[in-house]
Amino acid sequence: xxxxxxxxxxxxxxxxxxxxxxxxxxxxxxxxxxxxxxxxxxxxxxxxxxxxxxxxxxxxxxxxxxxxxxxxxxxxxxxxxxxxxxxxxxxxxxxxxxxxxxxxxxxxxxxxxxxxxxxxxxxxxxxxxxxxxxxxxxxxxxxxxxxxxxxxxxxxxxxxxxxxxxxxxxxxxxxxxxxxxxxxxxxxxxxxxxxxxxxxxxxxxxxxxxxxxxxxxxxxxxxxxxxxxxxxxxxxxxxxxxxxxxxxxxxxxxxxxxxxxxxxxxxxxxxxxxxxxxxxxxxxxxxxxxxxxxxxxxxxxxxxxxxxxxxxxxxxxxxxxxxxxxxxxxxxxxxxxxxxxxxxxxxxxxxxxxxxxxxxxxxxxxxxxxxxxxxxxxxxxxxxxxxxxxxxxxxxxxxxxxxxxxxxxxxxxxxxxxxxxxxxxxxxxxxxxxxxxxxxxxxxxxxxxxxxxxxxxxxxxxxxxxxxxxxxxxxxxxxxxxxxxxxxxxxxxxxxxxxxxxxxxxxxxxxxxxxxxxxxxxxxxxxxxxxxxxxxxxxxxxxxxxxxxxxxxxxxxxxxxxxxxxxxxxxxxxxxxxxxxxxxxxxxxxxxxxxxxxxxxxxxxxxxxxxxxxxxxxxxxxxxxxxxxxxxxxxxxxxxxxxxxxxxxxxxxxxxxxxxxxxxxxxxxxxxxxxxxxxxxxxxxxxxxxxxxxxxxxxxxxxxxxxxxxxxxxxxxxxxxxxxxxxxxxxxxxxxxxxxxxxxxxxxxxxxxxx
Numbered sequence: 001x002x003x004x005x006x007x008x009x010x011x012x013x014x015x016x017x018x019x020x021x022x023x024x025x026x027x028x029x030x031x032x033x034x035x036x037x038x039x040x041x042x043x044x045x046x047x048x049x050x051x052x053x054x055x056x057x058x059x060x061x062x063x064x065x066x067x068x069x070x071x072x073x074x075x076x077x078x079x080x081x082x083x084x085x086x087x088x089x090x091x092x093x094x095x096x097x098x099x100x101x102x103x104x105x106x107x108x109x110x111x112x113x114x115x116x117x118x119x120x121x122x123x124x125x126x127x128x129x130x131x132x133x134x135x136x137x138x139x140x141x142x143x144x145x146x147x148x149x150x151x152x153x154x155x156x157x158x159x160x161x162x163x164x165x166x167x168x169x170x171x172x173x174x175x176x177x178x179x180x181x182x183x184x185x186x187x188x189x190x191x192x193x194x195x196x197x198x199x200x201x202x203x204x205x206x207x208x209x210x211x212x213x214x215x216x217x218x219x220x221x222x223x224x225x226x227x228x229x230x231x232x233x234x235x236x237x238x239x240x241x242x243x244x245x246x247x248x249x250x251x252x253x254x255x256x257x258x259x260x261x262x263x264x265x266x267x268x269x270x271x272x273x274x275x276x277x278x279x280x281x282x283x284x285x286x287x288x289x290x291x292x293x294x295x296x297x298x299x300x301x302x303x304x305x306x307x308x309x310x311x312x313x314x315x316x317x318x319x320x321x322x323x324x325x326x327x328x329x330x331x332x333x334x335x336x337x338x339x340x341x342x343x344x345x346x347x348x349x350x351x352x353x354x355x356x357x358x359x360x361x362x363x364x365x366x367x368x369x370x371x372x373x374x375x376x377x378x379x380x381x382x383x384x385x386x387x388x389x390x391x392x393x394x395x396x397x398x399x400x401x402x403x404x405x406x407x408x409x410x411x412x413x414x415x416x417x418x419x420x421x422x423x424x425x426x427x428x429x430x431x432x433x434x435x436x437x438x439x440x441x442x443x444x445x446x447x448x449x450x451x452x453x454x455x456x457x458x459x460x461x462x463x464x465x466x467x468x469x470x471x472x473x474x475x476x477x478x479x480x481x482x483x484x485x486x487x488x489x490x491x492x493x494x495x496x497x498x499x500x501x502x503x504x505x506x507x508x509x510x511x512x513x514x515x516x517x518x519x520x521x522x523x524x525x526x527x528x529x530x531x532x533x534x535x536x537x538x539x540x541x542x543x544x545x546x547x548x549x550x551x552x553x554x555x556x557x558x559x560x561x562x563x564x565x566x567x568x569x570x571x572x573x574x575x576x577x578x579x580x581x582x583x584x585x586x587x588x589x590x591x592x593x594x595x596x597x598x599x600x601x602x603x604x605x606x607x608x609x610x611x612x613x614x615x616x617x618x619x620x621x622x623x624x625x626x627x628x629x630x631x632x633x634x635x636x637x638x639x640x641x642x643x644x645x646x647x648x649x650x651x652x653x654x655x656x657x658x659x660x661x662x663x664x665x666x667x668x669x670x671x672x673x674x675x676x677x678x679x680x681x682x683x684x685x686x687x688x689x690x691x692x693x694x695x696x697x698x699x700x701x702x703x704x705x706x707x708x709x710x711x712x713x714x715x716x717x718x719x720x721x722x723x724x725x726x727x728x729x730x731x732x733x734x735x736x737x738x739x740x741x742x743x744x745x746x747x748x749x750x751x752x753x754x755x
Contacts (some may be wrong), residue, residue, distance in 0.1 A: 028489075030054060030063075035071055040086050047351035048100035048703035049092060052110060065095075068134060069325075075122045090186060091117060097182040102222070102378050104178070108134075112141030113179050137173075144169035144176035145183070160408030163209070163415070168402035171395045177213050178381075181222060184210040188229040199233050206230035207286065208412060212419035212699055216394065218344035218376030222417075227283035231293060238293040241411070246279045249301050252605045252739050257637045258355060262306060262362070266325045269318060272309040277302050288416060303361045307370050313338050316349050316364045323362060327353035335425065338434050340368075343393050344381075345372050400505035405512045405634070406495070414501045426477045436473065437499040440718040441661045443469040447503040454506055456483035470494050492611045493746060511611050515636050518612050523566025526601045526659070530572035533599075536580065545579040568657045603630050603637070605721070606664035608673070608743075612636035615740045622738060623718075624725030628661040647649045663721040672717045673743055674701065679712045680737040687712050690730045697727040713741075 005550050034043065034050065043050055043488040053066040072091050079087035095113040098554050111134055119142055127146070131139035148162045170176040177336055184206055191199050207230045214223040232239045244525070249255070255277040267275045280643040284298040284449050306323070337644035341347045348365040365373065372379060380386035397661070401414050423438040426445060436444055442462070446469070447454030457469050461480040470493075473479065490510045498504040531540060539545060541558060555561050564570035605613070608623060615621050621628045627642040639661060640647045647653065679687060684705045691700070718724040731738050 001354070019333065022121055030066055031074065033066075037069075037073060037088070037092075041089050041092065044504065046092055046096040046100075049096045049110070050105070062139075064107045064111045064134065065114070068138070071133065072114045072118060075118055075125065079121065083190060087117075087121075088191075091115070093186045094179070094182045097185055098178060101185075102178065102219075102381075103375075104378065105382055106175070108137045109141065109178065111177050112138045112145075112175070113182065115142050116145040116179050116183060117170070117751055118142065120149075140169065140173055141176055141179060144173060145179050156408060156627060157585045159459070160411060163408075163411060164402055165397050166594050167415070171398035171402055173188045174217070174391060174394055174398070178364060181210055181214050181217070181219065181226070185222070185226060185229070188226065188233070191233060203230040203234040203239070204291075207234065208288075208416050211283070212416050216344075216397065216418040217392070219375060219378060220232075222378050224281045224283070227281055227286070231282040231286060237292045242282060242285055242293060242295060245295065245303060250279055254356075255302055258304060258360065260325060262304065262323060265322050266306065266319060269315070269322060269397070271315055273319065274307045274309070276305050276307070278305065287716040288419075298543065299359050300361075303363065305363045305365070305370070308366050311367060311368065313366060318367065319364050319599075320351060323351065323353070323364070327355060327362075329353055330359060336437075338365075340435070342435070343390055344377055345387075345390065346376070348373065400502045404501075404505045406506055406508045406623030410504075412505060413596055417499065417501060420648070424473055424475055426473050426475075426479050429478060429480050440473050440499040441469065441472065441494075441497050441503075442471045442479065442481070443494065443501045443507070444500045445473060445479050447506055448500065449481070451502075451506065453483065455510075457481050457487070458484045466611055472497075491711060493742075512634070514609070515612055515634065518609070518636065519632070519634075520559055521564045521566070522603060523562035523564065526603075527562065527565050527572055527575070529601050530576060532581070536576075540580070543579065546575075549575065549579050566632060569634070569635050573656065600629075600658055600660045602662060602663045604664060605657040606667045607669050609636075610742070610744045612672075614638050615743075616640050616644070617739065618646035620737060620739050622724070622728040622732070622740070624663045624721035624723075625664065625728050625732060630661045631657065663725070664739050665720070665722045665725065668720045669718075671745055672699075672719045673744040673745060674715060674717045676741040677714050677716065678741055679714065679731055680739065681710050682712055682731075682736050683710075684712060687714075690734060694726055694730050696723065697730075698723050 030053065034053070037043065040598065049069075053063060053069055055063060055065075068094070073088050076087045076091070083089055088596060091114045094116065095110050098113050099110055104110070115134070115138065116128060119127060119402065127139045127143040130142050144166060148158060148165060166180065187202065188206060191202060194202070206226055211223050211226040211230065214226055259275045259277050262275045263273070266275075275733055279302050280298055281299070282293065285293050285295055287294055287297045300682050306319055308319060320334075330352040333350075335350040338347045339350055341509040346368045348363045351362050351364070352359050353362060363373075377387055377390065384391065387590070397418070401411060404411050404414060417437065424436045424440055425433055426436065427433055428449070434445060434448055436448065442460040443454060443457060446457040446460070457468065459482050460467050460471065461482065462471060462473065462477050464478075486518070490507050492511055495504055495507040495511065498507055528538070531537065547560075550557075550561055555564065555570075561570070565572060565575075613636060615623075616638055621639045621641045621644075629642050629644075629647075631638040631647055638647070642660075645657075682702065687703065691697075698716045701717065702713075704713040706713060716727065718727065
């Protein structure tokens with residue numbers, strides 16, 4: 001028995017010695033690698049990262065961060081940056097921003113930061129190989145940071161797909177955005193080694209994409225840092241001038257004067273306060289609409305903060321009362337973010353005051369609120385439970401941007417809108433307050449309250465007045481949404497008026513659903529035309545050959561197949577070649593004209609829909625008039641006159657993607673359409689004279705003369721192509737140019753509804 005115990009003791013000591021030897025070996029390896037890196041880089045600049053590399057893992061396993069550092073060092077070996085420094089300096093510097101500046105300690109996040117460029121730069125590595133070595137979370141973070149490189153696509157499309165991938169993956173793992181933002185900070189700090197045009201492009205992208213994302217993550221100090229770096233590079237002369245103005249203003253004594261007045265007034269309060277004045281960041285002078293820096297963009301040059309040395313939030317309201325006795329508050333300017341905190345945790349009282357004919361913003365908060373305002377969500381990022389609610393909201397916003405199916409420019413605008421302050425507050429009839437960006441419409445409010453409310457919004461009562469979903473809301477409005485059982489009808493102009501990503505994306509989904517349905521119908525018709533040319537019947541749609549083709553293309557069903565055809569994302573000739581071995585040039589007698597040219601497919605229009613059919617302004621086609629062609633896309637049909645040359649200059653143009661358009665002159669439309677048109681360089685007298693010669697050519701709602709441009713603006717409604725042709729032909733035959741400004745089922749810009 002004693003011998004057995006001695007054997008066990010010996011075994012335990014042996015295992016302990018073995019573990020000690022392994023720990024010593026691991027420590028030696030760490031020291032050797034760090035010494036090797038230290039010979040190339042100044043490790044004293046990366047103290048937070050190095051400290052985390054040398055920590056023992058809680059479960060006794062290898063240090064994940066150190067393993068990632070070693071892996072990155074080995075695979076980036078021999079690579080250099082534009083500055084000539086070893087490439088490994090970049091991922092290490094970015095990881096230091098995460099661990100040091102942001103103060104985050106998540107090993108998987110920091111490991112992924114060290115590896116964030118590795119799949120992009122090392123051709124033999126994939127997200128799968130990263131997952132095998134470092135786990136699923138690290139692999140997902142790295143994959144989210146990896147740019148798409150599809151050589152067959154246009155650069156702008158590639159860029160949009162990269163944004164879409166980034167936002168989509170970040171909607172599931174917001175940590176990806178932290179890495180990308182830290183990456184952008186370091187890139188901006190070292191941007192001086194790039195050529196001028198690249199510096200300008202990267203700086204503009206930082207302003208439009210990465211700084212707004214930092215704002216939405218609640219990284220307030222990081223956001224200011226990104227804007228400062230980007231705007232200095234984007235507008236070097238203007239930013240230098242503005243910074244000089246700010247410096248002179250700081251020395252003028254006006255800031256100290258206002259601070260002193262606030263401080264003296266607060267001396268009657270039974271608690272200590274401190275008053276600070278912070279000069280505006282360069283971003284305050286940036287106009288996102290004009291894309292330039294202008295001192296007149298900001299209402300003033302400085303904001304003031306009153307910090308209360310108390311944990312009692314009621315003391316903030318006492319302080320507000322005192323300040324309002326010495327300064328005149330601007331009407332409707334008080335924002336109570338203490339009773340109604342922002343979703344990112346920001347709390348404060350805001351009030352604007354008038355002093356010497358200038359307006360200044362004063363923020364009042366406790367020292368704890370100040371701590372949150374400075375660090376934002378970074379205070380609690382490592383504790384998911386504390387920020388669970390905000391992560392949920394953030395992921396929903398990112399998802400709505402990622403799923404947006406409109407133009408790349410609009411997706412970028414939606415990201416940029418994340419920076420907009422919630423400047424408008426509105427109430428529900430129950431008294432609940434909601435903050436919205438300036439210019440928000442009823443639909444923005446409805447979607448903020450609940451998705452179903454937005455989907456079924458028919459109209460609203462704003463301050464007891466009935467308005468449309470496109471009505472613009474103002475401070476203090478009381479809003480009640482009224483719904484219908486069916487999903488409300490949406491038009492494209494409403495999408496452009498929405499100020500929140502959630503509303504904009506939801507509206508776009510409805511529009512795309514409408515366009516997809518139309519594409520599906522014309523896709524089936526075009527495919528039938530193609531089959532008829534080669535004597536094929538509808539049985540082809542049920543064939544195993546087509547089924548195999550759909551599987552190969554990743555198309556789920558026939559409806560999706562017809563939609564792809566109707567948007568010319570899939571060409572009928574390609575389909576027939578694959579499934580019936582019919583080459584497009586075969587059987588010319590059916591598919592070619594008498595002149596030997598390949599016939600275009602026909603698109604017969606019996607009605608038009610403003611969100612589907614667009615009258616191009618390059619050649620001003622008119623409904624019911626002359627020979628027209630159509631370009632099919634996911635956005636519907638773009639109509640051109642047949643002699644127009646401009647459409648041939650479009651990216652990706654080819655002759656087989658054009659359809660000939662015919663107008664059904666006999667069928668009446670289900671609903672009248674109102675057209676707003678301009679008749680160029682003609683007098684009102686002559687317009688009236690020409691119109692007097694025709695009859696049954698629509699109902700004229702208004703005629704206005706523009707004396708400056710010598711144009712006539714007309715609003716007229718039609719119920720058929722026959723009517724529209726009669727109306728437009730009287731001007732075309734007299735050689736006057738007619739341009740369609742817009743058209744639809746209702747009069748335009750009508751925000752109010754009658755009971």
